[in-house]
Amino acid sequence: MRMKRMKRITSAGSSTMGATGGKMSGKTFSIQEQRNQLPIAKGKEALINELRENDVTVLVGETGSGKTTQVPQYILEAGLTGTGMIAVTQPRKVAATSLATRVATEKNVSVGDLVGYSVRFDEASSSSTKIKYVTDGMLIRELLMDSTLSRYSVIIVDEAHERTLRTDLLLSNLKRIQKERNVASGDSGGKKGKEPASKLNPLKVIIMSATLDAEKFSKFYGNAKILYVQGRQHPVTIYHTATSQPDYVDSALRTFFQIHTDQPPGDILIFLPGQEDIENLEKSIKLYANQLPKDAPGVAVYPMYAALPASQQTSVFSPAPQGMRKCILATNIAETSITIPGIKFVIDTGKCKEKRYISRDAGSGFDTLLTRDITQSSALQRAGRAGREGHGFCFRLYTEDAFKSMPLSAEPEIRRCTLTSSILQLKCLGQDLEELDFMDKPDPDSIGSAFAILYLLGAIDDAKKLTKLGKQMAFFPLEPPLARSLMASVEHGCTKEVIDIVSILSASSKLFYDNSDNRESAAEIRRKFRHGSGDHMTVLNVLRSYEEMCASQSKSGRREWCRSQMLNERCLIEALDIRAQLRNACERQEIDYNVTCGDAEQPVLKSLIRGLVHQSAFLQADGSYKQIMGPSIVKIHPGSSLSDKKVPAIIYDELIYTTNIYARGVSNNGERRKNIGPPSPDGLVPRKEKVLEANGKTILKIKVGQTLNLQYRGDFCPSRHI
Ligand code: ADP
Ligand code: MG
Numbered sequence: 100m101r102m103k104r105m106k107r108i109t110s111a112g113s114s115t116m117g118a119t120g121g122k123m124s125g126k127t128f129s130i131q132e133q134r135n136q137l138p139i140a141k142g143k144e145a146l147i148n149e150l151r152e153n154d155v156t157v158l159v160g161e162t163g164s165g166k167t168t169q170v171p172q173y174i175l176e177a178g179l180t181g182t183g184m185i186a187v188t189q190p191r192k193v194a195a196t197s198l199a200t201r202v203a204t205e206k207n208v209s210v211g212d213l214v215g216y217s218v219r220f221d222e223a224s225s226s227s228t229k230i231k232y233v234t235d236g237m238l239i240r241e242l243l244m245d246s247t248l249s250r251y252s253v254i255i256v257d258e259a260h261e262r263t264l265r266t267d268l269l270l271s272n273l274k275r276i277q278k279e280r281n282v283a284s285g286d287s288g289g290k291k292g293k294e295p296a297s298k299l300n301p302l303k304v305i306i307m308s309a310t311l312d313a314e315k316f317s318k319f320y321g322n323a324k325i326l327y328v329q330g331r332q333h334p335v336t337i338y339h340t341a342t343s344q345p346d347y348v349d350s351a352l353r354t355f356f357q358i359h360t361d362q363p364p365g366d367i368l369i370f371l372p373g374q375e376d377i378e379n380l381e382k383s384i385k386l387y388a389n390q391l392p393k394d395a396p397g398v399a400v401y402p403m404y405a406a407l408p409a410s411q412q413t414s415v416f417s418p419a420p421q422g423m424r425k426c427i428l429a430t431n432i433a434e435t436s437i438t439i440p441g442i443k444f445v446i447d448t449g450k451c452k453e454k455r456y457i458s459r460d461a462g463s464g465f466d467t468l469l470t471r472d473i474t475q476s477s478a479l480q481r482a483g484r485a486g487r488e489g490h491g492f493c494f495r496l497y498t499e500d501a502f503k504s505m506p507l508s509a510e511p512e513i514r515r516c517t518l519t520s521s522i523l524q525l526k527c528l529g530q531d532l533e534e535l536d537f538m539d540k541p542d543p544d545s546i547g548s549a550f551a552i553l554y555l556l557g558a559i560d561d562a563k564k565l566t567k568l569g570k571q572m573a574f575f576p577l578e579p580p581l582a583r584s585l586m587a588s589v590e591h592g593c594t595k596e597v598i599d600i601v602s603i604l605s606a607s608s609k610l611f612y613d614n615s616d617n618r619e620s621a622a623e624i625r626r627k628f629r630h631g632s633g634d635h636m637t638v639l640n641v642l643r644s645y646e647e648m649c650a651s652q653s654k655s656g657r658r659e660w661c662r663s664q665m666l667n668e669r670c671l672i673e674a675l676d677i678r679a680q681l682r683n684a685c686e687r688q689e690i691d692y693n694v695t696c697g698d699a700e701q702p703v704l705k706s707l708i709r710g711l712v713h714q715s716a717f718l719q720a721d722g723s724y725k726q727i728m729g730p731s732i733v734k735i736h737p738g739s740s741l742s743d744k745k746v747p748a749i750i751y752d753e754l755i756y757t758t759n760i761y762a763r764g765v766s767n768n769g770e771r772r773k774n775i776g777p778p779s780p781d782g783l784v785p786r787k788e789k790v791l792e793a794n795g796k797t798i799l800k801i802k803v804g805q806t807l808n809l810q811y812r813g814d815f816c817p818s819r820h821i
Contacts, residue, residue: 130205131764137165138331139546146170146326147177150305154281155320157306157313160328163438163487166307167257170200170229174253183252184228185299188235190263192438192607193405199223199232201223219576219606220677235265239272243527243573247276249270253303259316260308260476262511262538268521271535272528273304274320309435310476312508320539333486335445339499347448348376350496352383354446358494359398359424360391365443365491366425367434370481372450372470374404374608377428384426396424403429403437406607406669431473434480438487445485449473449497453509454516469756472501476508513541518549519579523558526565527573533698551728552713556583575684577605584710585681588694591702594685595695596639600703602678603638603670604752604764610638610670611738618738621665628664632700633741633749633766635707645671704750704766712749715768718747724762736761 112406134140139160146638150156150173160166171185189195199216207314215224216232224231241248247255248509254273257268259365306316306323313325344350351369358367381400388398401415416439419425427439431451451473473481478495485491495502518541520534533546553559556579558569572582574707581601588597603610611621630636645666648657661668685692695701708715716724716733722745723732733754735742739762752764 117473134165134169134205134455137169139165139169139328142328143169143173143722147173147179149324149326150174150303151179153176153303153306153324153653154277154301155306155323157308157316157320157323157325158328159308159310159313159325161330162309162330162435162483164328166309166328167198168205170255170305170307171253172202172205175229179303180229180252181300182271184250185230185253185255186238186248186251187232187255187257188238188266188269189232189436190235190258190261191405191432191436192234193403193407193432193811194258194413195232195234197437199230200413200418202230202232203712205303220673220680226561235263235269236499239268239349239407239524240576242272243524247280248302249280251302252300253305255305255307257307258309259306260310260312260435262509262513264512264516264518264521267511267513267537267539268525268535270306270316270319271537273302274536277302277304289352309480310508314537331487332483333489333491335482335486335491335493337493337495339481339495339502340497343498343501344496347371347450347496348380348383351380351446351448352387354494354496355384355426358444358446358492359426360395362444362492364396364424366419366427366439366441367446368427368429368439368442368484369446370433370446370451371428371430371448373430373452373468374402374406376448377402377404380428384428396422399423399425401425401427403427403433403439405430405432406673431477431481433484434477439484440488441806442487443489443491445481445491445493445746447473447478447481447493447495447497449478449495449501449505451477454512467625472505473504474508475502478502478505511539513537513539514545515542516545518545519552522546522549523553523565523569523573523579527570528558553579555712555728556710558583571688573689573697575681577601577681578609580710580714581605582710584707586702587706587709589690591696591706592694593699594690594692594698595704596703597706598678598685598692599642599674600635600639600680600707602674602681603642604674605677606670608667608670608673610641610674612665612667617665622738622740624663624665629705629740630700631767632704634739634747634764635766636700636703637740638704641666642671642674665770704769707766708750708768711752714752714754714762715748715750716762718745718749724749733760733762736763739763739765741765741767 139146146158158166160169165191167187171187174180174185189198195216195218199210199214203210203212203214208214210216211223211225212227214230214232215228216222217224217237219236238248238254241250256266256269256273259270304320306313308316317323317325333487340350348371351371355367355369364647369380371380381402384398385697386401388400391397397420401421403412403415415427418441423440427433427442429437429439433439449472450470452468453471454468482491482493482495485493518532525532525535532541550559550563553569554561554563556572557566557571558572558579560566565660568583568586571586572579575585577585581604585594585597585601588594611625625641628637628640630640641664645657645661648660652660658668661671682692713728715727717727717730719725723734725732731754733751735749736755746767748768749762749765750768751762753762753765755761755763
């Protein structure tokens with residue numbers, strides 16, 4: 100395999116010796132000692148024996164017991180892999196990259212050598228990689244190239260309790276793959292002494308979970324063996340607030356300083372729902388910490404969230420600078436995926452962000468990130484983080500009654516998220532989501548919506564068969580709507596521009612730092628980027644200006660420029676990285692990514708509309724907009740460059756669900772033709788009807804020979820009149 104990227108670990112103590120070379124440095128030795136002291140180390144031999152004997156094992160253990168970092172190393176050392184690799188899946192990118200870095204340090208090698216990772220838009224691996232930390236999504240993508248995942252001899256599905264959509268898809272596929280590979284190879288239960296009957300090597304599956312919900316996994320895999328790692332949990336004293344705390348960021352700030360000034364040393368971990376709250380609290384803590392009396396200990400603040408770049412991840416694991424207290428502001432990533440040492444105090448806001456599908460009529464729902472109350476299971480995990488090294492304290496910023504009324508555990512994602520991308524990927528594998536064996540069956544409405552969208556995008560035909568276009572779309576590591584826009588850009592001669600825009604839209608953080616307080620001043624500062632057609636061309640203008648800065652300014656000059664323009668440089672840096680990956684993918688598809696339409700915006704908008712066709716809305720008499728698919732009334736987000744204009748029709752990137760439904764990332768959907776009357780209730784013009792069904796339910800009615808009543812009539816999937 101081609102070397103993707105080698106990353107030398109720069110943290111203190113990594114010696115220049117190879118994995119097998121000579122005397123170990125002092126630091127490496129102490130890392131080895133740390134490894135030996137982990138709870139899992141005591142059961143190492145027994146664990147290896149069980150893994151050797153069983154094709155599927157469910158491993159349950161407290162967070163921090165050493166499952167994720169040690170088990171792959173044990174398997175490798177015991178020679179259970181043969182010539183294949185070990186994959187360890189993670190639901191989050193930041194966990195995969197940070198764990199690979201840690202295990203590479205333990206092995207004293209560079210990341211991308213013996214130990215690597217592969218996450219969307221970033222990979223560090225080579226022909227010598229044996230342990231690979233991957234996001235569950237990446238492994239699903241690998242299925243498209245290799246349907247039995249033949250490169251791997253062991254697949255560890257980690258954090259299985261989170262039950263992400265992709266984990267569920269993977270669990271279902273691994274069951275199938277094991278049947279194919281292990282039967283074909285004559286392997287029966289991993290027993291020794293049998294010669295493989297075919298070239299397919301057997302596959303071992305290990306399912307790891309931090310919570311005690313192992314039975315369900317075991318049952319799904321034919322009563323697989325469950326192993327428990329003896330945990331090491333010290334008592335944690337839990338406090339609840341007497342009254343509810345609607346402003347949880349402010350409460351967290353006060354609680355933090357109360358602990359900091361009253362309590363003995365020990366680091367503080369604060370759980371917040373998302374990046375925005377983390378950044379706000381970080382600013383406030385730093386501001387107030389500067390005003391503490393001279394003799395008070397200082398505060399070192401570390402953020403930890405999914406979009407944090409790899410370069411900033413490692414510092415959170417180092418001890419606080421001398422005489423300072425460490426304060427980590429984290430999302431639920433620090434609940435079980437990542438163990439940060441030294442925590443004595445936990446402040447739990449009781450909130451998290453959850454992706455949820457807001458269902459309207461079939462085909463008209465949308466995924467949105469909602470801040471919501473956590474579950475009891477999460478609350479217990481969060482409190483547990485305080486008791487890893489000694490007696491800990493957890494301050495819950497909610498009442499005891501609120502805790503009692505929380506649901507016990509979260510609903511699996513497959514029951515609450517868009518299935519569009521998954522259905523498309525499965526179609527490429529020749530599989531039908533409705534027929535797969537899942538731990539929990541997806542919701543028929545949600546399947547219906549996904550089919551309707553894929554059909555509108557042209558990825559499937561009216562017989563629900565994958566089209567050539569659908570196959571091409573699945574090749575790109577993008578959500579189907581953005582992949583469709585990219586494909587459309589080839590026809591419209593603007594691939595360069597559309598890739599730029601799609602890269603920004605795919606970045607994990609937002610380009611504009613806006614909130615209701617600074618919105619007006621930010622809009623004023625950024626007026627020069629503003630494009631009359633809306634936000635998509637506006638972000639393109641920003642990216643172009645940033646690239647000019649990159650050519651002429653130093654790193655600090657660029658940072659300063661971004662700050663002065665109130666732009667999030669992290670988003671721009673990530674977008675350039677994503678763009679490189681997308682250009683690479685284009686090359687492999689023989690698409691010329693340099694084709695440009697210059698300053699013309701029409702080709703770009705036309706391409707975007709192809710992908711965002713189901714995310715369009717029409718102006719109503721009262722100034723609001725009505726979705727073309729479905730009944731929702733939406734408003735243009737106040738942060739949008741179109742917020743003070745009334746264009747006849749819009750496309751949007753996402754909907755935000757607050758007191759109103761706001762469309763964000765909005766552009767003009769062209770001028771509506773004068774001779775077209777208001778759209779019919781379902782946005783379609785009557786003709787002979789064609790009905791698309793899923794699970795016996797009608798999900799979309801299209802009139803034969805007709806397209807949606809958008810401005811770009813005939814521009815919508817013209818190749819596929821039905
Ligand atoms: P589990 O998967 O059982 O929750 P892990 O294998 O992730 O446990 O963690 C084992 C230990 O390794 C923990 O004590 C943790 O502090 C340490 N560790 C994990 N990642 C890092 C890292 N990037 N830097 C330093 N220590 C780490
Ligand atoms: Mg783990």
